[in-house]
Amino acid sequence: MVNYPDSFEEKIHFDKVKILIKEQALSPMGKELVDEMAFIDDVSFLGNLLGKVADMKALLDEGQEFPVSYYIDLRPYLQKIRVSGTFLELSQLFDFKRSIETISSVVSFISKQEEDKCLYLKKMLGEHNHTYPYVRERLNNILTKSGKIKDNASPELRKIRNSLLGKQQSVSKVVSRLLQGAKEQGWAPAETEVSVRDGRLVVPVNAAYKRKMSGIVHDESATGKTSYVEPAEAVELNNEIRELEYAERREILRILVAFAEDIRPYLDDLMLSYNFLAEIDFIRAKALFAQTTESIRPHIEDQPLVQWKQARHPLLYLHFKKEKKQLVPLDITINENQRILLISGPNAGGKSICLKTVGLLQYMLQCGLFIPLNEGSKCGLFQKMFIDIGDEQSIDDDLSTYSSHLSNMKYFTKNANAKTLLLIDEFGTGTEPLLGGAIAESVLEELNKKKAFGLITTHYTNLKHYASENEGIVNGAMLYDTVAMTPMYKLEIGTPGSSFAFEIARKIGLSEKILIQAKEKIGEDRVNFDSHLRKVVKDKMIWEKKRFKMSQQEKTLERVLANYKKELEELKQLKKKEISKAKEEANQLLSEANKTIEKTIKTITENKANKSVTRTIRDKFEKEKERLLKEEEKDASIDQKIRKIKEREERKKNRKSKERSSSKITERKEKSIEVGGQVKVTKTGAIGEVLEISGEDVVIVIGSLKMHTKKKDLLPLSNNKAKRQSSNSNSSIQRKVFDKRLSFDPDIDVRGERGVDAVAKVSEHIDNALMLGVSRVRILHGTGHGVLRKMIREYLATLPDVDRYKDEHIDHGGSGITVVEL
Secondary structure: OEEEOOOHHHHOOHHHHHHHHHOOOOOHHHHHHHHOOOOOOOHHHHHHHHHHHHHHHHHHHOOOOOOOOOOOOOHHHHHHOOOOOOOOOHHHHHHHHHHHHHHHHHHHHHHOOOOOOOHHHHHHHHOOOOOOHHHHHHHHHHEOOOOOEOHHHOHHHHHHHHHHHHHHHHHHHHHHHHHHHHHHHOOOOOOOOOEEEOOEEEEEEEHHHOOOOOEEEEEEOOOOOEEEEEEHHHHHHHHHHHHHHHHHHHHHHHHHHHHHHHHHHHHHHHHHHHHHHHHHHHHHHHHHHHHHOOOEOOEEOOOOOEEEEEEOOHHHHHHHHHOOOOOOOEEEEEOOOEEEEEEEOOOOOOHHHHHHHHHHHHHHHOOOOOEOOOOOOEEOOOOEEEEEOOOOOEOOOOEOHHHHHHHHHHHHHHHOOOOEEEEEOOOOOOOOHHHHHHHHHHHHHHHHHOOOEEEEEOOOHHHHHHHHHOOEEEEEEEEEEOOOOEEEEEEEEOOOOOOOHHHHHHHHOOOHHHHHHHHHHHOHHHHHHHHHHHHHHHHHHHHHHHHHHHHHHHHHHHHHHHHHHHHHHHHHHHHHHHHHHHHHHHHHHHHHHHHHHHHHHHHHHHOOOOHHHHHHHHHHHHHHHHHHHHHHHHHHHHHHHHHHHHHHHHHHHHHHHHHHHHHHHHHHHHHHOOOOOEEEEOOOOOEEEEEEEEOOEEEEEEOOEEEEEEHHHEEEEOHHHHHHHHHOHHHHHHHHHHHHHHHOOOEEEOOOOOHHHHHHHHHHHHHHHHHHOOOEEEEEOOOOOOHHHHHHHHHHOOOOOOOEEEEOOHHHOHHHEEEEEO
C-alpha cells in the first residue's frame, strides 16, 4: 500500500476531515486513533471496521442513550504502578473508578442489544472481558461517590478518624468557651467567631488584649488591630489532632499502596480495556461524522471499481449546508472497460473538485469511514493512490512547476499497476502547449498499457482525440450552460468538453475584434472542433430533457390506461348488477299486479257487483295503478342506465375498430409517402410536409420546426384533409383537457429521484393541477435523511398559488408525504 506523494492527505484535504472527526471524539485516546487512521486494501479487515461504524450509527440513529461520560485515559498511570511500591494519587484513583464504570456501562449497553443487532460491536466484547467486578468492588470499598477515601476503607482508618473527630469536638468546645469569655471581658468584638490558622483553632482578640489571654499568638490582621491566639488549654489538644492527621495520611497511603498491589496482576487486561474504550470513542466519532455528512456504508467489491451515485464532497457539503446552498452531486463510473476518465471543460467548471472528490472519498473509504453517496453505489479497492495536483515548486531541489509535474509522471509510469488509482490535474500544462501535449499523450499511453485506473483533467485537444480512439480511456465533460454562460458543475461521461474560451472571453467583455483575430490565428478547424463539441453537449442536453418528458408522458399514458381498464371493469359489474336488480323488480311488479287484479275480481264477485263497493274497489285499483306506473318510471330509468352502458361500450368498440382500420389504411398508403406530400404524425397528431426520404427515415417540417422520424409513424394525407384536420386542432385541445382531467392522478411519487429532477416533476404536477382545477395534491418523497423533503418544501414556499402544505396524517404516511392545498 503506497500513496504518493507524502503530502497526499493534505492534497485531498483528508487532514481537514480528521480535524472534524476529532471534534466528535470524547477523549485524547479517541483522537489519537483518528490520527493513526491508515489506508487499507484488505476487503475483510475493511469490512470489519465499517461494520463497527454501521452498528454504532444504527444505535445513534435510533436515539439510544449511549454512555458518553468519563472517557478518561488511565493507561499512563496504570503503566506507572507496574513498579512495586508505587500507587495512584487520590485524583487518579477517582478517575480510575469513574472510567472503569464507563467501560462496564458500555459493555452492558452493547450486551443488552437484540441478538441480530450490533454484531460487530458484540464481537469486540467477545474478544476480552472488560467488566472486572473485583476491581470495581475494591474501588467502591475505598472511595465515596465524590472521590474521597471512605472512613471504613480500613479498620485502622475508622479508628483514627473517630479519635480525630472526638479531639476536634473537644478543642472546639474549649476554644468556643474561651472566646465567649473574651467577649464578656471586652477583649473581642461581640460578632467575632472562632477562626483557623495553620490548621489550628484560634481566638480572635483585640491586639491590645492579646497578653490577657494565655496562649500562642499565631497571626494578626492586616491592620494589626486583631491578634489570633491559640489558648494554652487548646494547644495540647491541637497537637494531638495534628498527630492524628499525620496518622490518617499514613493510613491512606498504605491503603493506596495496597490497592495498587491488588490490581497489579490485572494491569495487562486493564490496558486492553482502555484500548477498548479508546476504540469505542473512535468508532462513535466516525459514526457521528457519518451522520453529519449523511454518509452511508456502500457495497464494496474486492476489485478496482468506482460506480458512484450522487457522490458529495463532505467538506463542500458541510460548507454549502452552513451557507444554505445546494451542492451539485457527482455521478461517476470507472471500471475495467473505462479505466481512465479524461475530463475536460471550462475553467472553474468543477474539474478539480471532481478529481478531489473521487480522491477524498476513495481514501476515506479505505481508511474505514462511511462516505456520502446514494444507496445503490458500488465501491472497489485500490492498492495505490497517486496524485499530481497544485504547484509543487521546490527551491531546495531547484524544481519548477513543470519539472515537478514531470517528476511525478516519472514516478507514476514506473510504479503504477492494474490496482492503482491516478489523480492528475491539468495534465501536460506548464510548458509549450504543443510539446506538453505530446509528452502528456505519451505518458497517457504508457499508463493505459499498465492497466492503471484514474481521473485526469485537461484542456488539450490531442488527449481528447486519443481518449476517443483507444480502449480503456473515456472522455468526460463538465457541463456548461451556454445560455446563462455559467458552469453547471455536472459531469457527463462519454463526450469531451469544450473549454468555452471564446464565450467566456466574450462574457468578460474582451473586444470582439480581438476574438475574431484569435479565431483566424488558430485556424478554422480548431474553431469548428470546439464549436462541434459545444453543439454536441447542447444537443445532448436537449435530448435528455425530451427523453425525460417522453418517459413522463409514457407514465401518464400507463396511468390513464389503467384508469380506463378499471372504469370498464366497474361498468361491467354495474351492468350485471343493474340487470339483475331490474329483473327482480320486474318480477315483483308483475306478481303484485296479478295479486291486485285477482283480489279485485274476487271482491266484486263476492259483493255481486254492488255499486258502492265497486266504486271503493275502483278507487283502490286506481291508486295501485298509480303506484305501478311510478315503478314503471323507475324501471325506465334503470333501462336508460343499461342503455347508456351499452352505448358507451359500443362507442369503445367502434373507436377500436376505427383505430384498427385506420392503421390498416396507413399500412396500405405508406408507400404513397413522397417528397412535398402532406403527412400526419400518428403519435402526436401533428400535420407536416415531407422534405426528404431516405429509406425508412423521413424528414418533415411542422411549421418552422424540422423533425426526423420513421415512415411507420406517418399517415399520408390529401391537401384538403390536411387543411381540415389542421383547422380542427383547436377543438381537439378542449377534448384533450377533458381527457386529461379524467386521467389526472393528484398523487405523485418522486422517491429515488435526484433533487433537481424531483422539483421539476413537482413543478409540472402543480401546473397540471392548477390547470385542471384540482385543489389538493399529495407528494410522496419518503423520509430518508429529509433532503428531498426539504428541497420540495422550499420550492413550494416560492409558489404564490400554494395556500399551505403539511405532513400527511401519521396513519397515511406521516412526514414521508407532503399534502399541498392549492
